[in-house]
Amino acid sequence: MAKLCASCGTEVLEKYSQFKCPGCGKETIIRCSSCRILTTKYKCGSxxxxxP
Ligand SMILES: [Zn+2]
Ligand SMILES: [Zn+2]
Incomplete structure (x- = not known):
């Protein structure tokens, strides 16, 4: 199953960060390395x- 960056929607392969949503603590947020460097905003789906 593909993991998609929560910011840009790109499929992440190796370098990415994964953490629980600070808002609800349920949804898993995945960000690619470029969005992490650029601090692109993400939005929790739930x-x-x-x-940031
Ligand atoms: Zn991204
Ligand atoms: Zn959330």
Missing amino acids: CGFVG
């Missing part, structure tokens, strides 16, 4: 939390 609670709508937006973070």
Whole structure:
């Protein structure tokens, strides 16, 4: 199953960060390395939390 970056929607392969949503603590947020460096905003799919 493909893991998609929560910010840009790109499929992440090796270097990515994965953490629980700070808003609801349920949804798993995945960010690719470029979005992490650029601090692109992400949005939680279940609670709508937006973070840097
Ligand atoms: Zn990304
Ligand atoms: Zn959430």
